Amino acid sequence: MVEAERMRVSVIGTGYLGATTAACLAELGFEVIGLDVDEAKIDLLRSGKVPFYEPGLDELLTESLQTGRLHFTTDFAEVAEFADLHLICVGTPQRDESGAADLKYVNAAIDSLAPHLTRPTVVVGRSTVPVGTAATLAARLAALAPIGEEAELGWSPEFLREGFGVEDTLRPNRIVIGTDSPRVEKAVRALWQQQVDEGVPFLVTDLQTAELVKVSANAFLATKISFINAMAEVSEVAGADVIQLAEALSYDDRIGGKFLGPGLGFGGGCLPKDIRAFMARADELGVEPALSFLREVDAINQRRRARTTDIARQLIGGNFAGRTVTVLGAAFKPNSDDIRDSPALDVASTIASLGAHVTVYDPAALERAREAHPELNYATSMLDAARGADVVLLLTEWAEFREANPEELATVVAQKRIVDGRNALDPTYWRASGWTYRALGRQ
């Protein structure tokens, strides 16, 4: 733990980002209060239960609660009284068909907090917002706070990855703070002093650049995934193998191998909505052509879902009606129970809508999936899910599925047919066990 000055910190919005942030900051030694408008979520957190799946967070939350450094509330007056630094971590979902970000939660958080700010205070946004939002919120904060301009707002985008949230928060790869206020910069520096001392880059920018860092990082990552998936489309018709192609590309360190895995593509609560919100904002700013390539990035990504469905349909003879289909995976990625814009569930519900009896299994996301997609069937183990299947689709690359034993699975299915939507299995091994194996981007 650092010996630096200890601020009292509030974390407003305790979802994936906020709950992880609150527990990690308490672990680092800060006095932390987490606030959410969702009382059920706050009750769970108070009782030491994380309302979602994030490896390592349960233990950290329990430890932090025991130290007495971490509390939860639903009362804005209490957090205003308690903390000197407020971190805004509320959601910024996609608004509608326009793709623009819905800012009602960030606006509401500022509107609820500001009237209680009667002493000089720093508010730092961590949610992902369209460029230009923070400047508007800074003015809104100063106008509504009794302390006026002494309630200052900066923006510090968050780069944590679900599934690695604790690790990424305790050891971020960079810290960016958008502000021109020495007080805001000092507060954020104090928050991450230990990390900065350990060599984590600390970048101070203007508000707009800080906002852009996050959305452009996500746009780049989405583009890289869709790039290799476009190569998968070409490979399929040209008779090439996209896995070998990706490996050969990865040895060029200007390209690198990360985010170059061909498959069903990206989903989740960040990349899809962030690239759409980025395009919508570019449109508003009159620079729509600059980001028009992201439309294609999004389209390539959606096409992978359709292609996966097509491959499965071909495998069972052209018609899903009355067939039994197993989907392995519901979360948008492994080590998470987040099903927001999950490619796996999208494909599963498309196949169900075409008349198949679809059974889904996921190690962590079953409950959420069941709630969101009651039209699907669910099983509590891979083998149960695969019983009687005419085709099995692997759509989220959990280790449990990567390590599946083809001979064991063969004992329960009706037909040994598998679509490897994540290129997670060894085709030679599965074919040797008598399976018909199909994957995206390969022959």
Ligand SMILES: NC(=O)c1ccc[n+]([C@@H]2O[C@H](COP(=O)([O-])OP(=O)(O)OC[C@H]3O[C@@H](n4cnc5c(N)ncnc54)[C@H](O)[C@@H]3O)[C@@H](O)[C@H]2O)c1
């Ligand atoms: N999930 C991630 O891995 C991740 C990573 C980086 C950035 N982000 C960004 O962080 C933000 C939050 O994402 P998330 O995944 O944690 O979302 P989430 O939906 O899991 O959590 C948002 C929380 O905010 C709460 N909330 C809504 N309005 C509120 C208000 N007025 N006051 C207090 N709480 C309120 C909700 O009840 C919810 O618990 C988004 O902008 C997202 O793009 C997320």
